[in-house]
Structure formats: structure tokens, C-alpha cells
Amino acid sequence: xxxxxxxRSTHQPSASTxxxxxxADLLALGSSGLRAKPARAILSALGIAIGVAAMVAVLGIxxxxxxxxxxxxxxxxxxxxTATVTPPTSGDPIPLPVNATDRLARLPGIEDTSAIADLxxxxxxxxxxxxxxxxxxxxxxxxxxxxxxxxxxxxxxxxWLNRTTAVFPTTVLGATAAMRLGVTEPGTxxxxxxxxxxxxxxxxxxPLAPELDVAALIGVPVAxxxxxxxxxxxxxxxxxxxxxxxxxxxxIGPAVQPAAPAAVAVSRxxxxxxxxxxxxxxxxxxxxxxxxxxxxxxxxxxxNTMVISVIERRxxxxxxxALGATRRHIRLQFLTEALVxxxxxxxxxxxxxxxxxxxxxxxxxxxxxxPPLVLIVGAASTLVxxxxxxxxxxxxxxxxxxxxxLNS
Amino acid sequence: xxxxxxxxxxxxxxxxxPVTALAGVSLTxxxxxxxxxxxxxxxxxxxxxxxxxxxxxxxxxxIRIGGLxxxxxxxxxxxALRSSRxxxxxxxxxxxxxxxxLENVADGLLxxxxxxxxxxxxxxxxxxxxxxxxxxxxxxxxxxxxxxQRVAIARAVIGDPPLLLADEPTGNLDSGSGExxxxxxxxxxxxxxxxxxxxxxxxxxxxxxxxxxxRDGVVLSDSSSGALL
Numbered sequence: 001x002x003x004x005x006x007x008r009s010t011h012q013p014s015a016s017t018x019x020x021x022x023x024a025d026l027l028a029l030g031s032s033g034l035r036a037k038p039a040r041a042i043l044s045a046l047g048i049a050i051g052v053a054a055m056v057a058v059l060g061i062x063x064x065x066x067x068x069x070x071x072x073x074x075x076x077x078x079x080x081x082t083a084t085v086t087p088p089t090s091g092d093p094i095p096l097p098v099n100a101t102d103r104l105a106r107l108p109g110i111e112d113t114s115a116i117a118d119l120x121x122x123x124x125x126x127x128x129x130x131x132x133x134x135x136x137x138x139x140x141x142x143x144x145x146x147x148x149x150x151x152x153x154x155x156x157x158x159x160w161l162n163r164t165t166a167v168f169p170t171t172v173l174g175a176t177a178a179m180r181l182g183v184t185e186p187g188t189x190x191x192x193x194x195x196x197x198x199x200x201x202x203x204x205x206x207p208l209a210p211e212l213d214v215a216a217l218i219g220v221p222v223a224x225x226x227x228x229x230x231x232x233x234x235x236x237x238x239x240x241x242x243x244x245x246x247x248x249x250x251x252i253g254p255a256v257q258p259a260a261p262a263a264v265a266v267s268r269x270x271x272x273x274x275x276x277x278x279x280x281x282x283x284x285x286x287x288x289x290x291x292x293x294x295x296x297x298x299x300x301x302x303x304n305t306m307v308i309s310v311i312e313r314r315x316x317x318x319x320x321x322a323l324g325a326t327r328r329h330i331r332l333q334f335l336t337e338a339l340v341x342x343x344x345x346x347x348x349x350x351x352x353x354x355x356x357x358x359x360x361x362x363x364x365x366x367x368x369x370x371p372p373l374v375l376i377v378g379a380a381s382t383l384v385x386x387x388x389x390x391x392x393x394x395x396x397x398x399x400x401x402x403x404x405x406l407n408s
Numbered sequence: 409x410x411x412x413x414x415x416x417x418x419x420x421x422x423x424x425x426p427v428t429a430l431a432g433v434s435l436t437x438x439x440x441x442x443x444x445x446x447x448x449x450x451x452x453x454x455x456x457x458x459x460x461x462x463x464x465x466x467x468x469x470x471i472r473i474g475g476l477x478x479x480x481x482x483x484x485x486x487x488a489l490r491s492s493r494x495x496x497x498x499x500x501x502x503x504x505x506x507x508x509x510l511e512n513v514a515d516g517l518l519x520x521x522x523x524x525x526x527x528x529x530x531x532x533x534x535x536x537x538x539x540x541x542x543x544x545x546x547x548x549x550x551x552x553x554x555x556x557q558r559v560a561i562a563r564a565v566i567g568d569p570p571l572l573l574a575d576e577p578t579g580n581l582d583s584g585s586g587e588x589x590x591x592x593x594x595x596x597x598x599x600x601x602x603x604x605x606x607x608x609x610x611x612x613x614x615x616x617x618x619x620x621x622x623r624d625g626v627v628l629s630d631s632s633s634g635a636l637l
Contacts, residue, residue, distance in 0.1 A: 016485070016488040016489050016491070016492040016493060017488060017492055017520070018484065018485075018488045019484065019487045019488045019490075019491045019519045019520070019521075020519065020520060020521030021518065021519055021521065022521055022523070022524075024524070025518060025524065029518075032504075032507075035506075036505070036506060315500075315502060316502075316504070318463075319498075319502045320518075320519075321463065321487070321490075322461065322463060322490060322496040323490070323491065323496075323515065323516060323518060323519055323563075324487050324488065324490045324491020324492070324518075324519035324520065325487060325491075325518075325519050326483060326484045326487040326488075326519075327483055327484075327487075328484070329487075329519060401463075401464070402458075402463035402464070403458045403463045403464050
């Protein structure tokens with residue numbers, strides 16, 4: 001039988017069937033070198049893992065914080081607008097009119113409107129013995145009774161002003177103001193505008209109106225009687241129909257100051273919160289940059305490991321060439337090995353990054369979010385890194401002469 | 409009839425200035441032969457084996473394997489030639505550590521595109537052929553030197569190549585194991601495989617039908633008779 005096979009192969013000289021390597025075998029080959037030296041494989045995959053973990057965690061934490069903010073904004077509402085006096089370029093500022101809230105209430109789309117007035121010459125102190133120059137950055141502010149509902153604020157202790165307490169020397173402190181004055185419970189006396197004033201309530205932080213956090217709020221009647229409040233508000237708050245925010249916004253200036261609409265500055269506090277997050281985003285960009293540097297260092301580690309592996313395995317390469325492997329097969333084997341190595345690192349890194357995101361998000365009270373795009377980009381960049389890192393070693397391996405098996 | 413191996417004025421030199429390893433060798437080996445290439449180290453016999461095995465290309469001259477002019481073949485075509493028609497046996501066995509004898513032998517068909525199941529099936533048969541059917545799942549370090557070389561021979565013949573090239577197959581073995589390897593090669597030859605053995609062991613060479621002696625890169629003698637060097 002073998003004699004006839006010989007005759008056939010020698011009588012009809014023709015090219016042999018091409019060398020062929022099945023994809024499944026290629027994958028097994030690509031991981032065989034790693035299985036032979038697992039400690040080395042794990043250490044060099046670690047670099048990739050750290051890089052990917054850093055990137056996934058940074059993007060995941062950023063996305064989670066955004067999701068947290070969105071949830072917070074949804075709870076606070078993005079339909080609060082404020083109006084203040086525009087600082088004039090010359091001359092005196094035009095104060096807001098006394099009946100500003102009435103004018104706004106007539107606008108379509110306005111659901112609720114309220115006002116405050118800072119009293120610039122009135123200060124609050126812990127007691128009459130306090131140094132009058134140390135105002136602590138706190139303001140004394142006259143507030144309308146519906147203010148708390150309009151800004152979605154909450155009372156942490158005690159109660160909000162009512163028709164009765166608004167007439168007497170009582171105050172409700174903002175969260176920061178209470179802290180700076182050292183007031184922890186209602187009933188305490190503070191020294192406000194030269195008289196003892198009873199604290200009836202302490203507010204929680206008001207995210208959409210942070211100016212209230214540093215304010216000692218008093219009723220409009222007491223402000224008018226005791227502190228010469230003229231009735232001109234310094235800041236107006238409007239709750240607007242969600243779908244009408246953009247339409248209503250340009251109407252506020254003309255409604256409040258028909259003669260000088262530009263003297264009224266209208267803003268949307270939720271935009272300011274979003275802007276703070278946008279600042280965080282640029283910080284995120286920098287962190288992602290650092291993560292990608294870690295990935296690059298990881299890639300150099302993989303390339304280094306592969307170069308050493310190629311040098312150590314000259315005999316194996318020679319043997320495979322003798323068994324019929326083409327240069328391409330050798331190249332593919334080492335490229336696959338580099339890809340498997342970095343894929344190991346990538347998967348581990350994505351897992352670590354996800355866990356870090358999860359932990360940080362839970363600790364910060366955000367919903368943990370890892371955008372699928374991040375995982376896709378992480379996987380893709382891992383493959384690119386593996387291919388780039390493996391290319392030079394693979395080309396080098398393919399150049400190993402087939403005689404290496406016999407010569408060693 | 410076409411010769412299995414046909415070398416015409418083959419020269420191989422290395423480096424610059426050139427050092428000549430083979431200085432014009434012409435040699436014809438017919439199919440079914442069992443040839444020993446004998447020479448001291450540095451004589452050029454390993455270079456000759458590399459050239460016959462298409463692992464290396466000559467500086468000048470032509471080499472035909474099974475009628476194919478290897479000088480006209482691309483690297484991929486030479487690889488195909490090796491995978492389908494030439495089996496190699498090395499002095500150092502070159503088995504993969506940590507992989508069973510069966511898997512090592514199955515690797516002989518890795519680059520032919522044979523599915524894994526079939527490779528393992530044929531590896532079992534090949535190991536039976538070399539008398540190692542009881543060592544299928546042993547790892548190389550659990551085998552004796554002679555058994556390792558048998559595994560290597562099984563890997564070389566798993567694809568039924570017409571030509572088997574052996575580089576000092578008994579060089580790393582004690583005389584008893586070496587003897588059994590020589591017997592195994594004889595039995596493979598009797599079943600139709602052409603075999604070329606490189607050795608500096610004159611005793612081994614003396615028992616083969618044909619001996620080609622090499623010295624300083626040229627053929628010193630080519631004897632098909634039973635005469636010693």
C-alpha cells in the first residue's frame with residue numbers, strides 16, 4: 001500500500017497539499033505557551049488589567065455620578081427659575097418692584113412664585129457679645145411664607161415661618177447658618193439686628209437655592225416693622241410648567257421690569273448643578289488619560305513578555321516549522337498568544353473596574369451604572385493593545401529559521 | 409524513475425566572508441532506501457540534513473525532493489512539503505513538556521488541518537506502531553530516553569511520510585535503548601518508508617544498506633556495499 005503511495009508521489013511531481021491550521025487549534029496553541037508559564041502570564045496580564053480597570057472604573061463612576069445627579073434633579077425638578085437684579089455697568093441698580101411676584105403670577109405657565117429680600121444692613125450673631133465685624137458670611141433675609149414650597153426645601157428641625165411667627169422676632173436658619181452659629185435645636189436665641197431673636201426652625205440643605213443655606217430667614221412683617229424693609233425683593237423664585245420653561249423664561253424680565261427688561265437676570269439653578277457635573281467630566285477625561293497610560297505600560301509589559309518567550313522558544317518554533325508550520329502559522333500563534341494574554345487582562349480589568357464602580361456608587365448613594373459602550377471600548381482597546389504588542393514578537397518568531405530545532 | 413532525493417552540486421556557505429559548510433555535494437537517494445550519512449562533527453552532515461529536509465536553502469546547486477525542485481518553491485510550499493512528505497526525528501527528541509505522549513504525537517498532524525479527534529485516533533495507532541500503546545497518557549518526563557525517542561518517531565511517521573529524516577536518533581541514548589530505536593527504524597523501513605539517518609556512530613552506520621561519508625563538506629565515499637569506511 002505504501003509502495004503505491006510512494007510511486008504516485010514521485011511519478012507526478014506536484015505541489016503538496018498546503019499546510020493548514022484549524023482556528024480551534026490556533027486558539028489552543030495560542031494559550032499553550034501561557035499555560036506552560038502561568039505566573040508570568042498572570043503578571044504580564046496584570047498591567048493590562050490595571051489599565052482597563054482604571055478606565056472602566058473612571059467612566060463607570062462618572063456615569064454613576066451623572067445618573068445620581070439626574071435622579072436628584074428629577075426629585076428637585078428642573079422647572080425652577082430665579083430672577084435677580086442685573087448688576088448695572090454704570091449708575092445704581094434698578095431694584096425689583098415691590099409687586100414683582102404679583103406680576104409674575106399673571107404670566108401663563110407659572111405655577112408658583114415666591115420672593116426673598118436680603119437685608120444688607122442687618123446681621124445675625126450667636127449673642128450680643130459676638131464681635132460685630134464677624135458676620136460669618138451669613139445674611140439676614142426676609143422670606144415670603146410660600147418660599148419653602150417653591151424651592152422644594154425641607155425643615156430639619158422645628159418648623160417653617162407661619163402667619164404668627166412672621167410677625168414676631170423669630171427666625172428660621174439655613175443649614176450652614178445654623179452650623180456656623182452653633183445652633184442645633186429650635187428655641188435657641190440668636191442676636192439678630194440688635195435684638196434677641198428665637199430660632200423656630202432649621203432647614204436642611206436646599207440644593208436649588210444654596211443662598212438660603214447661609215441665611216437667617218425672617219418674616220416680611222417683622223422685617224418691615226423692625227428693620228426698615230422697603231418691600232423690594234432681591235430674588236424671585238418661580239415654579240414653571242415643565243413643558244413651558246423655555247417659553248416662560250424670556251417673559252420674566254419684561255413682566256417684572258417692563259421699562260428695563262435687561263435689568264432682570266433670569267437663571268435656572270438646575271443648570272448650575274449640571275455645570276458642576278460638567279466640570280467633573282473634564283476631570284474624568286484626565287483620569288481616563290491616566291488609565292490609558294496604564295494600558296500602554298501594560299502593553300509594553302505584554303510585548304516584553306512575548307519577546308522573551310520568542311527567544312526562549314526558538315527550538316519549539318524550529319520544531320513546528322519542521323512539522324510543516326508556515327511562517328504565517330508561527331506569526332499567528334504568537335499573535336494569538338499576545339491577544340489571549342491581553343484579553344485575560346481585559347476581562348479581569350473590566351471585572352475589577354465594574355466592582356470598583358459598584359462600590360463607589362453604593363458608597364456615594366448613586367445607582368451603579370457602567371455604560372455598555374465602556375465595556376465595548378474596553379474590550380476593543382484590549383484587542384488593539386494585544387495586536388500591537390504582539391505584532392513585533394510575532395514577526396520576530398516567524399523569522400526564526402526552521403533549522404533552529406536541529407541546531408540547539 | 410524519479411529519485412526521491414536528488415542533490416546536484418549543492419553548496420552551502422554561511423556569513424561574510426563565507427565559511428563553506430558544503431562544497432559541492434551531488435547525491436541521489438531512491439525511494440525505499442535506508443541511508444546513513446556519516447561524518448565527524450563539523451563535517452557538514454547536519455547542514456546536509458537541513459537541506460534535504462528543506463529547512464534550509466542551498467547557496468548554489470539544486471535539490472529535488474520527490475521530483476519537485478525546492479529552489480522554485482515558496483516558504484509556504486516548502487512547509488506544505490514538510491507537513492505531508494517528510495518526517496523529522498531529532499537527537500533531543502523535542503517533545504512538549506507537560507503534554508501527554510498522545511498529544512505530542514498528534515502534533516505531527518497539526519499543520520495538515522486534520523480535526524483533533526482524528527489526530528488523536530491516528531496518534532494512538534502510531535504509538536502502537538512504535539510499541540508504546542501502554543504509554544499514551546504519560547508525560548515526557550515520566551518516560552525513559554528510549555521511550556521519548558519512540559514518541560518522537562511516532563510523531564514523525566503519523567502522517568505516513570514517504571521520507572523519514574533522523575538526526576543522531578541514538579545520540580542521547582544508552583546502547584540498549586539505541587539498539588531498540590535502530591530496530592524500530594529497520595521495521596519502518598521494511599514497511600516502505602525511505603529513511604536517511606545522520607550519525608557519527610560507525611557501528612550504527614555499518615548495519616545500514618548504504619553509507620555516505622562526509623568530510624569537510626564533500627562526499628568522501630558512497631558505499632552501497634557492506635564494506636566499512
